[in-house]
Amino acid sequence: MPELPEVETVRRGLEPAMVGTVITSVEQRRPNLRFPFPANFPDRLRDQSVIGLGRRAKYLLADLSSGDVLIMHLGMSGRFLIEAKDERSRPGVYHYEAGGDRRHDHVVFHLGNGLTVTYNDARRFGFMVLVPRAELLQHPLIAKLGIEPLGNELDAELLARLMAGRQAPLKAALMDQGLISGLGNIYVCEALHRAGLSPARAAGSLVTTAGRPTAGARRLAIAIRDVLSEAVAAGGSSLRDYAQPNGSLGYFQHGFRVYDREREPCPTPGCRGTIARMTQAGRSTFFCASCQR
DNA sequence: AAGCGAACCTGGCTGC
DNA sequence: TGCAGCCAGGTTCGCT
Numbered sequence: 001m002p003e004l005p006e007v008e009t010v011r012r013g014l015e016p017a018m019v020g021t022v023i024t025s026v027e028q029r030r031p032n033l034r035f036p037f038p039a040n041f042p043d044r045l046r047d048q049s050v051i052g053l054g055r056r057a058k059y060l061l062a063d064l065s066s067g068d069v070l071i072m073h074l075g076m077s078g079r080f081l082i083e084a085k086d087e088r089s090r091p092g093v094y095h096y097e098a099g100g101d102r103r104h105d106h107v108v109f110h111l112g113n114g115l116t117v118t119y120n121d122a123r124r125f126g127f128m129v130l131v132p133r134a135e136l137l138q139h140p141l142i143a144k145l146g147i148e149p150l151g152n153e154l155d156a157e158l159l160a161r162l163m164a165g166r167q168a169p170l171k172a173a174l175m176d177q178g179l180i181s182g183l184g185n186i187y188v189c190e191a192l193h194r195a196g197l198s199p200a201r202a203a204g205s206l207v208t209t210a211g212r213p214t215a216g217a218r219r220l221a222i223a224i225r226d227v228l229s230e231a232v233a234a235g236g237s238s239l240r241d242y243a244q245p246n247g248s249l250g251y252f253q254h255g256f257r258v259y260d261r262e263r264e265p266c267p268t269p270g271c272r273g274t275i276a277r278m279t280q281a282g283r284s285t286f287f288c289a290s291c292q293r
Numbered sequence: 294a295a296g297c298g299a300a301c302c303t304g305g306c307t308g309c
Numbered sequence: 310t311g312c313a314g315c316c317a318g319g320t321t322c323g324c325t
Contacts, residue, residue, distance in 0.1 A: 002318060034301070034320080058319075076318055077303080104303085123302050125319060168296060177320080184318055237318080282298060284316085 002058060002074040004149065004182030005231035009250055010080055011055045014117065017082045018050045018062070022112035029106050034075060034127040044068065044130055045109070057145050057181030061136070068130045071141060075125025081118045085110075145181040149224050150232075154180070156221045159206065160213035166203035171280050173203035180224070186237065186259045187227055189286045193258045193268075194223035198292045199285045200278075230255060258286040266291060 002010070026042040038044065049065040062070040072078075107119040107128065119126070131139050146162070147153045162179045163170070173179060174188045183191070192199050197206075197216050206217035213221075231237060236250035253259075257267045258275050266273040266288040273290025 006318075073319080075302095075320080101304085122304065123317090123319095125301070166295085172296075175319095186318065281296080 002076075002078065002236075003184035003187050004058060005187070005228055005234075005252065006236035006250065007058045007060060007074060007182075008055055008232050009236035010074070011053055011060055013082065014060075014080055015053045017113075017115050017117060018109075018111065019053050020050065021115075022047060022049045023064075023109055024112050025110045027108040027110075029108075033106060033121060033124045034073075035129070037128060038130045041128070041130070045070070056142060057148065057177060058184075059141065063133065067133055069133050069136050071129040071131060071136075071139070072119075073126050073128075073141075075121060075123060075127070077123040078119065078121040078126035081105075081120060083116050083118065085114050085116055144178050146177060146179040147181065149180050149182050150228055154221060154225065156213035156218040159221045159224075160211075160217045161207075163203040163206045163217070164211070165207075168203050169200050169280055170197060170203045170206070171199035171285055174224075175281075175283075182228070183224065185283050185285075186256070187224075187231065189259050190227045190257060191220060191223040193287060193292060194227060195220040196268075196291055196293065198289075199280060199287050201293075258288065261286060 023045050024047070026045045028037055028042050031037065044066065045064070048068075050062055051065060052063040054061040054063065058073060060072040060074075062072070064070060101122060102120070104120050104122045104124075105118050106121055106124070109117040109119075111117065119128075129139075129141065136142055147158070163173055166173050168176075171188055171192065174183055174191070175185070189199070195216060197220055206214050206220065208214055231250075231252040234250060234252035234255060237253040237256070238250045261275045262277040264275050266275055268288065268291045271288060271291040273288040275286055275288055278285050278287070
């Protein structure tokens, strides 16, 4: 599920519930997700205050008073649910409404403010790791991440530099978290369509022989920023059963122009093409062969 | 070195 | 209704 906009939406949903409160206890209901939980995981969280909740790429980073950072990744199907322990005490404030299979509630954080935050992950590709704050940037999960696409660095020049010399399909290069971190299958398809670039062309084709960004590179840098910021503003996309922590649904999936729209007419003004689907590196790519070159 | 396919795990949908 | 087969937002590993 979650690419950068969804993770940022989750962060914004969890922040008011968790930051500034204390974790009174943690229920860890299985030994592992994608990886084993850290040793003594509940003990290391108990009685810690949550000082801040940040995000790097698709990782949530909870800063704890113990000096540890709790790194959390949602994998494909991870989500958080916020509930009031006593619904009557906070009527209508936080209420889990979206459907969900509670058999996959793997971690429950009990908070000092009376709320519980539950991590649910059917496929268990997500994980949680504890790292001392001073070691965070050296941690293998974090150290190799590329630039934040919504940060200040991403422009046509940097994009061209990152893609220069690469023979890999442009789509694959954009999915490479070591180059740009936070894009996934959906938003890469969307950004490439907005930029009018074929997912199959070589990444290095965004650079002129003089080493300058092509016009396509300029369009793509803007398209990446636009599609991500629009999706964040819309509260992310709700595919299948994904919901925001408060149970409400993101609605950016209505803004998809190509993703999961195989055989539909291309939405580009004046384009008479049809959205097609192909497989690249084992993942579905949705694109318009007519206006994406 | 870079790039591809498989693997991790479960659930939902489609089609017979 | 049942069941087999295929598909899914991510990441890592091992083999070209």
